[in-house]
Amino acid sequence: MSRHPTLSVSGLSVDYPLTSGGLFRPARTVNAVDGVTFDIAPGETLGLVGESGSGKTTVGRTILRRVPSSGGRIQFEGRDITDVDGAALRKLRARMQIVLQDPYTSLNPRMKIGDIVAEPLLVHGLAESSDAARHAVRQLLDRVGMPADAADRYPHSFSGGQRQRVGIARALALKPSLIVADEPVSALDVSVRAQVVNLMQDLQRELGISYLFIAHDLAIVRHISHRVAIMYAGRIVEIAPRNDLYDNPVHPYTEALLSAVPVANPKVQRARRRIVHTGDTVDIANPPSGCRFHPRCPLATDQCRQASPPLLVKAPGHLAACWNRGR
Amino acid sequence: MGLPMMSFRPLRSFLSELWQDKAAAIGFAVMVLIVLMAVFAPVLAPEDPATQSLLQRLKPPVWDARGSWDHLLGTDNLGRDVLSRIIWGARTTLTIGIVTCVIAAMIGTTLGLWAGFMGGRTDSVLMRLVDIQVSFPGILLILLVVGVLGPGVWTLIAVLSVTNWMVYARLVRGIVSSTRQMPYVEAAEVIGCRPSRVIFVHLLPNLVSPLLTLLILEFTNIVLAEAAVSFLGFGVQPPDTSWGLDVASGRDYLFIAWWLVTFPGLAIVVTVLSINLFANWLRVTSDPEEREKRFARTIAAKRRRRRAT
Numbered sequence: 162m163s164r165h166p167t168l169s170v171s172g173l174s175v176d177y178p179l180t181s182g183g184l185f186r187p188a189r190t191v192n193a194v195d196g197v198t199f200d201i202a203p204g205e206t207l208g209l210v211g212e213s214g215s216g217k218t219t220v221g222r223t224i225l226r227r228v229p230s231s232g233g234r235i236q237f238e239g240r241d242i243t244d245v246d247g248a249a250l251r252k253l254r255a256r257m258q259i260v261l262q263d264p265y266t267s268l269n270p271r272m273k274i275g276d277i278v279a280e281p282l283l284v285h286g287l288a289e290s291s292d293a294a295r296h297a298v299r300q301l302l303d304r305v306g307m308p309a310d311a312a313d314r315y316p317h318s319f320s321g322g323q324r325q326r327v328g329i330a331r332a333l334a335l336k337p338s339l340i341v342a343d344e345p346v347s348a349l350d351v352s353v354r355a356q357v358v359n360l361m362q363d364l365q366r367e368l369g370i371s372y373l374f375i376a377h378d379l380a381i382v383r384h385i386s387h388r389v390a391i392m393y394a395g396r397i398v399e400i401a402p403r404n405d406l407y408d409n410p411v412h413p414y415t416e417a418l419l420s421a422v423p424v425a426n427p428k429v430q431r432a433r434r435r436i437v438h439t440g441d442t443v444d445i446a447n448p449p450s451g452c453r454f455h456p457r458c459p460l461a462t463d464q465c466r467q468a469s470p471p472l473l474v475k476a477p478g479h480l481a482a483c484w485n486r487g488r
Numbered sequence: 489m490g491l492p493m494m495s496f497r498p499l500r501s502f503l504s505e506l507w508q509d510k511a512a513a514i515g516f517a518v519m520v521l522i523v524l525m526a527v528f529a530p531v532l533a534p535e536d537p538a539t540q541s542l543l544q545r546l547k548p549p550v551w552d553a554r555g556s557w558d559h560l561l562g563t564d565n566l567g568r569d570v571l572s573r574i575i576w577g578a579r580t581t582l583t584i585g586i587v588t589c590v591i592a593a594m595i596g597t598t599l600g601l602w603a604g605f606m607g608g609r610t611d612s613v614l615m616r617l618v619d620i621q622v623s624f625p626g627i628l629l630i631l632l633v634v635g636v637l638g639p640g641v642w643t644l645i646a647v648l649s650v651t652n653w654m655v656y657a658r659l660v661r662g663i664v665s666s667t668r669q670m671p672y673v674e675a676a677e678v679i680g681c682r683p684s685r686v687i688f689v690h691l692l693p694n695l696v697s698p699l700l701t702l703l704i705l706e707f708t709n710i711v712l713a714e715a716a717v718s719f720l721g722f723g724v725q726p727p728d729t730s731w732g733l734d735v736a737s738g739r740d741y742l743f744i745a746w747w748l749v750t751f752p753g754l755a756i757v758v759t760v761l762s763i764n765l766f767a768n769w770l771r772v773t774s775d776p777e778e779r780e781k782r783f784a785r786t787i788a789a790k791r792r793r794r795r796a797t
Contacts, residue, residue, distance in 0.1 A: 227678070251680040251682070254678060254680035259678045261671045261674070262671070266672060267671035267672050267675050268672055270672075270775075271694075271774075271776060284679055284680050284682075315776040315780070317776070318780075331675065331679070335679075
């Protein structure tokens with residue numbers, strides 16, 4: 162293991178413009194991500210979980226430098242990449258890749274599979290032409306379990322799972338050390354999800370890639386992640402090793418989230434208590450003061466309403482942001 | 489994708505694929521014939537299109553009782569041979585139509601791409617420019633420019649291009665700004681593609697089929713616009729001729745000599761129709777999924793036919 166974590170994010174904030182500012186008034190913004198901090202070690206998978214609009218996708222996009230950050234630092238392999246741009250950014254892109262959610266729209270329908278996988282090699286000058294890249298492409302397609310004749314066919318002749326394999330092959334072409342997987346299996350049939358996730362795990366073991374695995378499917382996150390971070394309304398509320406988090410959740414939001422996952426054993430399932438918090442999901446354009454979860458939290462006190470809780474160590478390696486738990 | 493023209497083999501595979509679609513093949517053949525007709529006009533035309541003969545005024549076509557073999561499609565009000573005028577007119581009409589469409593499409597596509605790709609302020613400024621140009625009466629601009637520069641085919645081409653690029657800009661901008669949001673474009677950017685590669689490899693191919701459709705619609709428009717301007721005396725100048733000019737000037741004789749309007753009009757219709765048939769095929773060919781479906785259909789049709797016999 163090298164000295165540096167593959168990825169280190171500290172205090173990351175992202176503001177989206179809500180209205181474009183006029184000549185005399187400043188633009189209104191939404192604070193989509195607020196003070197997010199985490200590390201990913203080489204060969205590690207961090208699962209990032211949260212409901213829609215919690216900012217998990219934005220975090221992934223910001224790390225890839227697709228969305229400008231408004232605060233905090235991003236360090237990649239020990240190097241600060243928060244302000245890298247132009248040619249340096251393009252070069253950096255070879256080291257961190259993305260696997261997108263929807264395999265039906267993430268492959269150009271007018272390009273052959275072989276050309277899609279060869280494109281990163283061409284763009285970074287690792288192959289002179291798509292013919293020269295043929296060998297590398299065949300190996301990559303073989304590695305992700307695509308049939309040998311796939312290179313000469315178009316995306317529309319493949320199933321969703323196969324297309325996602327092509328998306329993974331494209332991401333692998335540049336031998337990245339980090340892959341941001343943005344809900345890579347949520348658009349797939351349940352029956353092929355496991356195949357794709359297992360493929361990702363095999364590749365990780367073989368190549369030592371780190372994953373930032375963004376998802377809202379808790380079962381799959383548990384399966385693939387080494388550590389899991391839970392986001393709520395743009396903030397990380399809890400981050401812990403997988404089993405710690407699933408077995409001993411600290412934050413009330415995590416508790417509620419986990420209680421919503423059904424267990425495939427009727428007896429156990431009947432005995433479980435489903436924790437349902439009242440209240441609406443947070444309006445991110447107008448976040449509540451203090452802890453952003455307090456309007457829905459059964460434990461909320463005045464302190465929660467006034468000050469936002471810091472992410473503190475509650476057990477070894479287990480961090481949570483709650484005033485009332487784990488002291 | 490694209491038309492293989494480099495060597496003999498791709499040309500043959502192009503022709504054999506085209507032959508599967510009979511309508512498109514006919515369209516393509518007619519297009520080639522019309523172009524050849526324009527190129528070889530001096531050889532093909534039985535008479536000089538400008539020679540007047542007052543004794544031969546308003547002769548009907550040959551199949552009419554009063555017609556004669558001297559003038560297959562009759563003569564106009566000045567005794568000029570209609571067939572020869574159509575053959576010669578193809579030159580002017582095709583030149584103006586094609587060149588204008590290409591120039592206007594290039595201006596419009598470039599600006600539309602720029603606006604759609606950059607978005608934000610660049611987009612608003614360029615699109616307001618389009619709005620201004622659209623709201624400005626085109627015919628007024630044409631008369632103004634022609635009045636200053638003097639009439640002529642190339643002046644006409646320049647002016648018609650300047651007044652017709654906006655529709656391309658709007659179309660292209662719309663498609664580009666929506667395609668830009670597609671995940672595969674994002675993937676290309678994350679891979680590290682330069683903007684030029686994103687534009688040429690990932691965005692432009694999506695424009696082929698809508699642009700083809702628009703080009704053909706606009707070709708008809710340009711032919712008619714040229715007719716209108718020529719009719720006003722600012723376009724093609726006699727003794728030159730064009731289909732549009734003939735339709736426009738035959739209008740006065742519509743009730744006593746129907747052939748003056750009908751034959752140049754038919755020439756326009758046949759040209760546009762054949763381009764349309766061919767372009768429809770080309771549109772499908774440029775889309776891999778549609779192309780494979782078409783291929784499967786022809787195979788299935790062949791099998792059915794074989795089983796029936």
